[in-house]
Amino acid sequence: MDSLFVTVLFLLTVLPANVSTESGTDVNTLLTQLFTTNNYNKKIRPLTDQTQAVQISMDFFLNAIIDFDEQDESLKTSGYLSFIWIDEYLEWDPALHNSPTEIFIPQDDIWKPDVSLRNAFKSFTGLGSSYLNVRVTSDGLVWWNPFQVLQSTCAVDITYFPFDKQKCELKFTAWSYSKAEVEINMGSRGVELEDYIENSAWKLVDTSARETNTEEAAVYFTLTLKRKSGFYIINVIIPVVLLSVLSVFTFILPITSGERASYAVTVFLALAVFLTIIADELPKNSENTSILAIYLMLVSSWSTLIVVLCLVESRLAIRDENRTPINFVFMAFVKVADFFTCKKCKKSVSPKEFSPKSSLRKGLDVEKSVTWIQVVNSMDFIFFWTSFIFTFVCTVILGALAVNGAK
Numbered sequence: 001m002d003s004l005f006v007t008v009l010f011l012l013t014v015l016p017a018n019v020s021t022e023s024g025t026d027v028n029t030l031l032t033q034l035f036t037t038n039n040y041n042k043k044i045r046p047l048t049d050q051t052q053a054v055q056i057s058m059d060f061f062l063n064a065i066i067d068f069d070e071q072d073e074s075l076k077t078s079g080y081l082s083f084i085w086i087d088e089y090l091e092w093d094p095a096l097h098n099s100p101t102e103i104f105i106p107q108d109d110i111w112k113p114d115v116s117l118r119n120a121f122k123s124f125t126g127l128g129s130s131y132l133n134v135r136v137t138s139d140g141l142v143w144w145n146p147f148q149v150l151q152s153t154c155a156v157d158i159t160y161f162p163f164d165k166q167k168c169e170l171k172f173t174a175w176s177y178s179k180a181e182v183e184i185n186m187g188s189r190g191v192e193l194e195d196y197i198e199n200s201a202w203k204l205v206d207t208s209a210r211e212t213n214t215e216e217a218a219v220y221f222t223l224t225l226k227r228k229s230g231f232y233i234i235n236v237i238i239p240v241v242l243l244s245v246l247s248v249f250t251f252i253l254p255i256t257s258g259e260r261a262s263y264a265v266t267v268f269l270a271l272a273v274f275l276t277i278i279a280d281e282l283p284k285n286s287e288n289t290s291i292l293a294i295y296l297m298l299v300s301s302w303s304t305l306i307v308v309l310c311l312v313e314s315r316l317a318i319r320d321e322n323r324t325p326i327n328f329v330f331m332a333f334v335k336v337a338d339f340f341t342c343k344k345c346k347k348s349v350s351p352k353e354f355s356p357k358s359s360l361r362k363g364l365d366v367e368k369s370v371t372w373i374q375v376v377n378s379m380d381f382i383f384f385w386t387s388f389i390f391t392f393v394c395t396v397i398l399g400a401l402a403v404n405g406a407k
Contacts, residue, residue: 046087337378
């Protein structure tokens with residue numbers, strides 16, 4: 001029992017005195033050695049052999065897509081970059097003077113690559129801030145993780161709007177150095193999405209990273225975004241299609257009601273309003289034309305033609321067939337309409353009942369019995385189905401092109 005007590009007393013008193021601990025004095029001594037005794041100079045590249053290139057590994061940890069402005073063709077993202085390199089002037093032996101194995105140093109106190117976003121949208125600034133620290137280990141390994149809100153340029157292709165995909169690149173380059181002096185390599189992670197927050201308007205469908213093969217030290221991070229089209233389908237596409245259908249049904253409204261022209265003009269103005277809304281959503285350039293804009297222009301042009309036809313028909317409806325005979329052009333509308341409406345109900349005429357004189361006389365009597373109102377009704381029938389087929393074909397073809405082309 002006495003021997004056990006002596007052993008415990010020995011462990012509590014003697015052993016702790018031999019345990020190695022790091023104190024603030026030890027860290028201060030190490031910093032004095034590195035920056036004062038060794039005369040560290042942050043203006044010198046961190047290599048003892050200055051003919052070699054500093055090898056820097058770079059990854060991008062994307063946090064969020066803040067905004068994608070198609071008008072200005074700019075992409076605003078947030079996240080942080082991870083840089084790793086070896087600084088040979090920041091190496092030490094932890095066994096000497098009870099030194100720590102790693103320390104934290106303000107980023108402006110050591111050498112770091114002047115990496116910047118090359119395709120910045122507004123201002124060209126460096127990364128990080130003076131209050132950020134870098135992490136340095138005893139073997140000279142440096143970790144620098146500057147958090148940034150990046151606003152870059154991004155060329156927008158609006159051909160398949162609102163089912164479009166956009167590919168945006170963020171180009172980071174060591175501005176003052178060539179590839180022979182500083183070589184930026186793509187890290188093992190590339191674009192990391194472990195902290196990514198989904199955007200409400202855009203879906204991130206793919207990411208990639210690549211290095212340049214030129215003399216320039218640069219790395220490209222590519223983000224492929226797909227627009228979430230639900231908002232535009234509900235608030236733009238469906239109303240436009242419904243308005244185009246209403247434009248077709250102009251010819252259902254009787255010419256004698258006196259409301260047809262005003263109805264056609266109202267539908268045309270509604271389409272013009274939606275064309276203005278779409279124009280405000282798209283970037284003002286002439287490199288690409290949206291299929292939706294083409295569809296709106298076709299529908300608006302056809303709606304304009306419908307307004308003109310309604311005005312012409314209103315003029316024809318008040319004519320007197322006794323004072324203004326119906327010529328063969330307008331009779332053609334009547335015959336075509338009769339052909340499509342009464343083709344199945346026509347009775348076959350037997351050879352005995354047929355004679356050229358009776359047929360000619362019957363045709364003349366029919367022409368005399370046709371009124372201008374009947375001509376207008378026949379025109380309505382032809383124009384209705386022509387407009388319906390035109391609108392249907394344009395909607396199906398251009399809609400298929402927009403949806404499948406984006407894929």
